[in-house]
Amino acid sequence: MTKEPAIRVRDLVKKFGSFTANDKLTFEVHQGEIFGFLGANGAGKTTAIKILCGLTAPTSGEVYVTGCNVAIQPEKVKKNIGYMSQRFSLYDDMTVAENIWFYAGIYGMDRQQIRGRISQLLSEMGISHIRNTLIRDIPIGWKQKLAFLVAVFHDPPLVFLDEPTAGVDPLARRQFWELIYQYAARGKTVFVTTHYMDEAEYCDRVCILSEGRIAALGTPNELKKLWNARSVEDVFLRIARPNHNKN
Amino acid sequence: MQRILFIIRKEFLQIFRNRFMVPIIFVVPVVQLIILVNAATLEMKNIRISIVDNDNSSVSHGLSDHIVHSPFFKFVPQEGNNLNLALRRMEKDQTDAILVFPDRFSESIHKGQPADLQLLINAINGMKAGITSSYVAQIIRNYFASSANELNVNASVQPGKTIHQVRISPLFWYNPELNYKIFMVPAILVILVTLTGALLAGLNLVREKEMGTIEQINVTPIGKFEFLAGKLIPFLIIALAELAFGLVMGKILFRIPILGSLLLLFGVVVVYLILVQSLSLLISTVSNTQQQAMFLIFFFMLIFIMTSGIFTPVESMPVIAQKLDWLNPVFYLMRMIRMILLKGSTLKDILPYILPMTGYAATMFLIAVRAYRKTT
Incomplete structure (x- = not known):
């Protein structure tokens, strides 16, 4: 039997007034892959990810996530996905454990489950000692990891990460990608946006967005071969160059 | 249902961790009672x-x-x-x-x-x-x-006619000494629970929008009903605590009478709070910043309070304004709290007010739930 893709998007269009943020996006994301969504700032990455999560309604087009139509069954989709927003979304005035309890609670997990998983995951990540520290008092690298932990705490088959490594140092970025690999290794699908091109090399497949359209889609190697480039960064620059001044 | 408990727990954690909140909750009622009751008095002396x-x-x-x-x-x-x-x-x-x-x-x-x-x-x-x-x-x-x-004369009677004096001696019921403060304390309590309940719940929701945490909540499968109920209940509880505290202060500072059932009063205030909180949640739903929400909430609150009969009887307002007052949440409570505290009115006496207010509250809450959008 053929596996239903984790995400299936056809002719997705999103307009804000006369501005077209997403222009006829069509792509599929397979189950268990790390799918990179690349693009310059303003290319429409965040808009697309919000539509896939059911946070924003598309102007037109079909979006299926984990087999459900987002427009028709948004709540069913939400049970199956995790989302880490570009804007940091943990509560500053609550501790690590309190934040996790809250989000796990509104995902409908029961207390027994939460209690066990908190200890397990925090120790796996090596941050058990900050369990009762307020979020505002911990360094940004750890905050990012915690935001990831909150996004996947209910163990969804698909997780969306919107620029998860923005603003953190290279070491913390590397560590963060290890978390992503560990998660994908368990057969989960990861949809990640970034504008760090070195991170694109870590993805199974990448999709490069430019001015709301898909400019390239394939494995990093395919793209490099196709564009005759040494790295994904080169590919990106070649795509971006004609419109260099506009960005 | 359990999800509501998680939200309530989180709100209380944040409220009590905020160094401003707890003093505000207990200092504001005392200051308001002392200053407003004395300042808002219409009693004329000197x-x-x-x-x-x-x-x-x-x-x-x-x-x-x-x-x-x-x-x-x-x-x-x-x-x-x-x-x-x-x-x-x-x-x-x-x-x-x-x-x-x-x-x-x-x-x-x-x-x-x-x-x-x-x-x-x-x-x-x-x-x-x-x-x-x-x-x-x-x-x-x-x-x-x-x-x-x-x-040897009467100012109003012609000489030569029999003097019949008619004595008019007014008896003032419920507040025999015409003590204006007894009239004002319940009104200030209304303002107090309105401020706490409505303003805090509304601003709390917009604050989540400003901080971006609302997105993280909207991406979960939580129901809109559960979410708004979870936002409403913590501030409802705090407003009730404020009312209890305010009643005690009113009793100590102004010796206000508490003739009716306190249970009835708290029941009425619960319905009232659901109504005003739903209104302010609705306002926060359409606002993007705390500034916008604050401005809108104050706009409505001022009109509501001024036309509620706080100083002057609603009956002396123009007929059209009296009819419009049935849309004014504050009008209902302003009337009922005075009836219960000063007159000892029972549930039967306040039925003409509590019934429409309950319907109004249920309607507004449902409208707030409908208006809230998890997908924008």
């Missing part, structure tokens, strides 16, 4: 009055004595018996009213002829002027009623 006596008789002296010794008036003595001087004083705001006895005032009285008195009142504050005029009129009436035999 109205300054000057007397120009051109008659200089035992009648004019007697009447002046009564006015000067009344607790409502403070006599402003003046040199010379000059109306112009007295008027100048009024222009300089050194006196509020001038009572002028014309010459031959007592002569007319003794002859049983109509006698005129002139009362000049500074009416910049119309309400105060009205009260001054009625106080003076009352003193004059009482003076002539009590001294009619002594003067």
